[in-house]
Amino acid sequence: MRIDAQTSQKIAKTLIWTAALFVIVVLFSIIIYILIKGIPMISWQFLTEIPRNMGRSGGISSSIVGTLLVTAVAVIVATPFGIGTAIYLTEYTREGRVTRIIRFSAESLAGIPSIVYGLFGFIFFVIYLKMGWSILSGGLTMAIMILPTIIRTSEEAIRTVPNLYREVGFSLGATKWQAITKTVLPSALPGIVNGVILSIGRCVAETAAVMLTAGSTLRMPISLLSPTRTMAVHFYILAREGISMENAYGTAALLIILILLINVGFNMLVNRFVSKGR
Amino acid sequence: MSIMILTILMSMMSACSQESGSATIVAGSTSVQPYAEVLAEEYMILNSNSEIDIQGGGSSAGITAAQTQSADIGMSSRALKDEEKSLWSIEIARDGLVLIVNPKNPLENLALDQIRNIYTGIITDWSQVGGSTANIHLIAREEGSGTRSAFTELVMGEAEITPKAIVQDSNGSVMQLVAGDPNAIGFISLGLVNDEVKALHLDGIEATAENIMNDSYKLSRPFLFVTKGEPTGLTKSFIDFTLSLEGQELLSKEGLIPSREGKGN
Amino acid sequence: MKKFKENFSERVFLLLALSALSVLALITVFIFTKGIPLIAKVGVVNFIFGMKWSPSQGSYGIFPMIVGTISVTLGAAIIGIPIAICCSIFLAEFAPATLRNIFRPAIQLLAGIPSVVYGFWGVLFIVPMIRNYLGGPGLSILAGSIILAIMILPTIISITEVTILALPRHYKDGALALGLTHWQTIRHLLLPAAKSGIVAAIILGLGRAVGETMAVIMVVGNAVALPETILDPVRTMTTNIGIEMGYASGEHQQALFATGIVLFIIIMIMNATAQYITRKK
Numbered sequence: 001m002r003i004d005a006q007t008s009q010k011i012a013k014t015l016i017w018t019a020a021l022f023v024i025v026v027l028f029s030i031i032i033y034i035l036i037k038g039i040p041m042i043s044w045q046f047l048t049e050i051p052r053n054m055g056r057s058g059g060i061s062s063s064i065v066g067t068l069l070v071t072a073v074a075v076i077v078a079t080p081f082g083i084g085t086a087i088y089l090t091e092y093t094r095e096g097r098v099t100r101i102i103r104f105s106a107e108s109l110a111g112i113p114s115i116v117y118g119l120f121g122f123i124f125f126v127i128y129l130k131m132g133w134s135i136l137s138g139g140l141t142m143a144i145m146i147l148p149t150i151i152r153t154s155e156e157a158i159r160t161v162p163n164l165y166r167e168v169g170f171s172l173g174a175t176k177w178q179a180i181t182k183t184v185l186p187s188a189l190p191g192i193v194n195g196v197i198l199s200i201g202r203c204v205a206e207t208a209a210v211m212l213t214a215g216s217t218l219r220m221p222i223s224l225l226s227p228t229r230t231m232a233v234h235f236y237i238l239a240r241e242g243i244s245m246e247n248a249y250g251t252a253a254l255l256i257i258l259i260l261l262i263n264v265g266f267n268m269l270v271n272r273f274v275s276k277g278r
Numbered sequence: 279m280s281i282m283i284l285t286i287l288m289s290m291m292s293a294c295s296q297e298s299g300s301a302t303i304v305a306g307s308t309s310v311q312p313y314a315e316v317l318a319e320e321y322m323i324l325n326s327n328s329e330i331d332i333q334g335g336g337s338s339a340g341i342t343a344a345q346t347q348s349a350d351i352g353m354s355s356r357a358l359k360d361e362e363k364s365l366w367s368i369e370i371a372r373d374g375l376v377l378i379v380n381p382k383n384p385l386e387n388l389a390l391d392q393i394r395n396i397y398t399g400i401i402t403d404w405s406q407v408g409g410s411t412a413n414i415h416l417i418a419r420e421e422g423s424g425t426r427s428a429f430t431e432l433v434m435g436e437a438e439i440t441p442k443a444i445v446q447d448s449n450g451s452v453m454q455l456v457a458g459d460p461n462a463i464g465f466i467s468l469g470l471v472n473d474e475v476k477a478l479h480l481d482g483i484e485a486t487a488e489n490i491m492n493d494s495y496k497l498s499r500p501f502l503f504v505t506k507g508e509p510t511g512l513t514k515s516f517i518d519f520t521l522s523l524e525g526q527e528l529l530s531k532e533g534l535i536p537s538r539e540g541k542g543n
Numbered sequence: 544m545k546k547f548k549e550n551f552s553e554r555v556f557l558l559l560a561l562s563a564l565s566v567l568a569l570i571t572v573f574i575f576t577k578g579i580p581l582i583a584k585v586g587v588v589n590f591i592f593g594m595k596w597s598p599s600q601g602s603y604g605i606f607p608m609i610v611g612t613i614s615v616t617l618g619a620a621i622i623g624i625p626i627a628i629c630c631s632i633f634l635a636e637f638a639p640a641t642l643r644n645i646f647r648p649a650i651q652l653l654a655g656i657p658s659v660v661y662g663f664w665g666v667l668f669i670v671p672m673i674r675n676y677l678g679g680p681g682l683s684i685l686a687g688s689i690i691l692a693i694m695i696l697p698t699i700i701s702i703t704e705v706t707i708l709a710l711p712r713h714y715k716d717g718a719l720a721l722g723l724t725h726w727q728t729i730r731h732l733l734l735p736a737a738k739s740g741i742v743a744a745i746i747l748g749l750g751r752a753v754g755e756t757m758a759v760i761m762v763v764g765n766a767v768a769l770p771e772t773i774l775d776p777v778r779t780m781t782t783n784i785g786i787e788m789g790y791a792s793g794e795h796q797q798a799l800f801a802t803g804i805v806l807f808i809i810i811m812i813m814n815a816t817a818q819y820i821t822r823k824k
Contacts, residue, residue, distance in 0.1 A: 009727070013726065017633065017637070018629075020638070024649060030660065030661070030664050033664070034664075088557055105563040107818055111817075112807070115806075116807055119800060124573050151563065176552070205658070239663050255660065262655065
């Protein structure tokens with residue numbers, strides 16, 4: 001029996017709408033569940049006190065600081081490399097073997113599982129470079145992980161800068177360097193910032209790679225060589241060890257709120273960029 | 279620009295690295311870690327100018343860390359192997375190992391060889407050991423964990439834990455699983471047992487501090503602090519605190535059995 | 544001077560651009576040097592096809608974990624791909640503008656949620672549901688597949704949507720003008736035309752499933768035996784590393800790096816395939 005075109009269209013449409021709604025429901029059920037359970041736990045003390053008794057009581061201030069520092073190291077190190085790569089790919093060279101190799105490397109890096117980054121960071125930064133389990137080891141490992149994201153988003157952003165901008169610069173006698181720093185980079189900035197924001201989100205959410213490289217102490221870090229336990233790792237340990245479900249939910253809620261804020265920031269930038277660009 | 283940032287980063291690093299050496303680093307067994315944290319917290323209240331840094335990593339990692347002196351004290355939740363005996367070590371407490379099941383499970387007691395047969399996979403149904411008819415869901419710890427090696431040594435002997443066993447990487451997750459699954463069985467530290475799970479008797483003997491101290495309950499293991507050479511300075515002071523009446527009381531309040539080396543008994 | 548500055552800046556950018564390549568090389572070198580000695584000692588065949596993993600006794604066979612990885616990934620593919628494709632068609636073709644503006648950021652958010660949160664959610668809801676309604680311990684291939692299916696959605700949806708939107712407009716207009724329904728147009732024209740992009744999206748999504756660690760550790764049970772049904776617990780290559788790395792030393796640690804090598808090679812092959820497919824287009 002053949003189903004006529006209109007009926008099959010109806011069936012397909014229903015299925016597609018169901019799938020889309022299903023995904024939305026799953027997403028919101030996860031987020032809302034964590035927020036409902038966790039937000040009541042978040043208080044001023046929770047944000048500012050050091051964890052006590054393995055995290056059973058007290059707050060998570062040292063984890064928040066650790067998360068911020070690991071993320072900062074990663075972003076500060078990866079951004080210049082990422083933007084530099086993007087500039088090289090777009091401004092200094094034609095498509096050829098070199099760009100192919102660089103792109104292949106970046107895309108391959110993007111696909112490598114975080115646990116493999118963790119293994120590498122552990123053997124290279126922690127052991128070989130003797131940095132120990134530290135914010136620095138964790139941050140540098142994360143820097144490598146976010147490098148492809150920054151390269152890709154920066155490259156896309158730079159490519160959308162109209163060629164006219166560069167040509168006007170050159171015709172006024174500007175060097176390539178001047179054209180890049182004075183016109184291309186400023187107009188590509190929103191796109192580049194988006195990439196950085198996405199990367200921050202990734203650093204905050206990462207667990208496996210950070211656990212193997214930054215350690216798991218609950219003490220407040222005193223230097224970049226101090227070990228730390230980021231919020232995602234703290235949540236994992238609290239929930240896994242069953243130390244304190246209340247504080248686990250609190251930490252998870254805070255993580256989700258951070259990710260939400262990062263995403264909102266990203267979308268606001270995209271909207272501004274789009275409305276400005278067109 | 280990036281070079282500038284790198285330079286700043288480097289200088290931050292070197293500026294900071296000078297002060298980070300002052301803390302006593304204690305690393306190793308995640309089973310000992312919670313108790314060490316409690317001790318360190320109290321110790322740092324009493325001696326406000328000293329810093330003690332507790333890291334996980336597992337027993338083997340802790341012993342290696344003590345050997346290479348990347349940690350001042352290594353924590354181990356298993357006895358030292360022959361090749362590790364050159365280290366200085368002291369038992370800070372003993373810990374009981376208990377088999378736990380869901381409270382809905384009618385079973386109260388298992389014999390040692392029944393436990394072994396369950397974990398080798400010979401016994402697969404609760405009815406074979408006097409329970410209701412249902413598949414046994416076996417839970418073990420991961421390779422390398424002190425809890426697993428203590429269990430293997432004390433219960434399994436030469437036999438092997440079946441590969442079909444579910445493997446979890448912490449005492450807590452073993453407990454959560456058993457609390458949620460009426461057919462599960464697992465083993466954890468005595469000190470961590472709460473009322474969401476039921477601790478089984480072994481050969482008719484209940485796992486209590488007294489029964490472990492008088493050796494009638496067989497499943498117990500030492501919690502060790504190991505150092506390279508006789509401890510000195512802050513390290514010694516912290517170990518002394520651990521073995522003091524006060525330190526031992528803290529540990530037994532957390533569910534451990536006082537050490538024979540300590541001043542608690 | 545100007546010329547010098549120009550040359551100099553080009554050098555600097557080339558140097559920066561080589562960072563990705565050099566890091567990739569470093570990762571490869573370090574993981575391989577750490578893991579290869581063990582593979583050499585055990586033998587490639589024994590390592591990959593060995594059935595027994597028992598580091599305390601010196602047995603290092605990861606075949607059950609390879610099977611574990613494949614089965615969990617396959618499960619995620621069966622559950623996740625149809626949903627993902629439907630969602631991307633929804634986004635590209637059916638969604639009203641307002642819904643699209645909610646849906647697209649939502650998908651992004653889905654990608655941003657930490658994997659430990661997914662795992663936790665799985666332990667709280669999926670695992671007990673499987674245990675109570677389907678039997679077994681709950682920690683299982685099925686639980687892993689469900690969680691991974693959700694986690695790979697953003698990757699597949701966003702790439703597929705971009706591919707569909709990038710198709711020339713006249714494809715669709717022509718078809719609609721010929722009197723085909725919207726769905727016929729999608730099914731017979733848009734989807735076939737977007738095929739290579741969709742395949743690449745799927746491969747990248749499955750690559751993510753193969754590589755995911757934390758969420759999987761929490762829901763698959765990590766047993767090292769070959770599974771018999773989808774309700775049995777399994778261990779994947781990633782969870783083998785994640786669960787044992789904290790404790791491992793010596794040969795055991797090398798064996799985990801060796802597991803990493805196998806994982807790395809599988810992922811690189813998947814990546815290269817996806818890149819090849821996209822480029823060919």
